Amino acid sequence: DQQVKQNSPSLSVQEGRISILNCDYTNSMFDYFLWYKKYPAEGPTFLISISSIKDKNEDGRFTVFLNKSAKHLSLHIVPSQPGDSAVYFCAATTNAGKSTFGDGTTLTVKP
Amino acid sequence: DVKVTQSSRYLVKRTGEKVFLECVQDMDHENMFWYRQDPGLGLRLIYFSYDVKMKEKGDIPEGYSVSREKKERFSLILESASTNQTSMYLCASSSPRDRGGSGANVLTFGAGSRLTVL
Numbered sequence: 001d002q003q004v005k006q007n008s009p010s011l012s013v014q015e016g017r018i019s020i021l022n023c024d025y026t027n028s029m030f031d032y033f034l035w036y037k038k039y040p041a042e043g044p045t046f047l048i049s050i051s052s053i054k055d056k057n058e059d060g061r062f063t064v065f066l067n068k069s070a071k072h073l074s075l076h077i078v079p080s081q082p083g084d085s086a087v088y089f090c091a092a093t094t095n096a097g098k099s100t101f102g103d104g105t106t107l108t109v110k111p
Numbered sequence: 112d113v114k115v116t117q118s119s120r121y122l123v124k125r126t127g128e129k130v131f132l133e134c135v136q137d138m139d140h141e142n143m144f145w146y147r148q149d150p151g152l153g154l155r156l157i158y159f160s161y162d163v164k165m166k167e168k169g170d171i172p173e174g175y176s177v178s179r180e181k182k183e184r185f186s187l188i189l190e191s192a193s194t195n196q197t198s199m200y201l202c203a204s205s206s207p208r209d210r211g212g213s214g215a216n217v218l219t220f221g222a223g224s225r226l227t228v229l
Contacts, residue, residue, distance in 0.1 A: 034215050097142055097205065099144075
């Protein structure tokens with residue numbers, strides 16, 4: 001039973017355009033949602049997070065939207081840059097501190 | 112500026128060998144985690160620990176054990192390595208005192224250990 005799903009294994013966008021990465025979850029008890037970014041041969045690094053009581057959080061070019069009724073969140077990157085090319089993982093946490101990850105989406109930003 | 116260090120970046124072992132993967136963090140974090148990353152399967156939690164001498168099974172603990180004798184060190188042990196344990200292993204740490212801007216419990220990962228079992 002996969003509680004966090006990223007249904008798009010890959011996404012390709014043009015530099016300067018918007019990248020939208022999607023994530024669905026099933027567990028209503030998740031209290032926070034996070035996005036991590038991973039370059040090859042490196043560990044994932046934290047990008048942005050949102051509390052389950054919020055519907056939007058913005059940090060520079062990155063915005064995360066949460067739709068609790070649909071159990072869906074998305075990460076928007078505007079404008080996309082070639083350096084954003086990486087694997088993006090959606091994660092959700094419970095108040096016990098455990099994180100559950102999606103399968104990841106590989107974003108390619110073309111110059 | 113290295114915060115989570117995994118001692119071996121690449122290892123090649125033979126089936127049946129005992130394998131130790133070491134992880135050290137210098138952030139005084141209480142929580143430590145071991146994940147494995149496989150294509151199409153994302154990151155799956157193997158074991159975690161909230162305190163010294165304490166360990167909890169994650170989602171896929173079979174074939175693995177862990178040791179946490181000191182707060183900063185969390186070791187993953189493969190008692191008898193098998194080919195299906197070929198994977199990227201990622202160690203992470205976190206602390207309730209070190210949260211992201213929204214209050215989330217943020218993981219800090221090491222660079223990973225790529226294990227190949229022949």
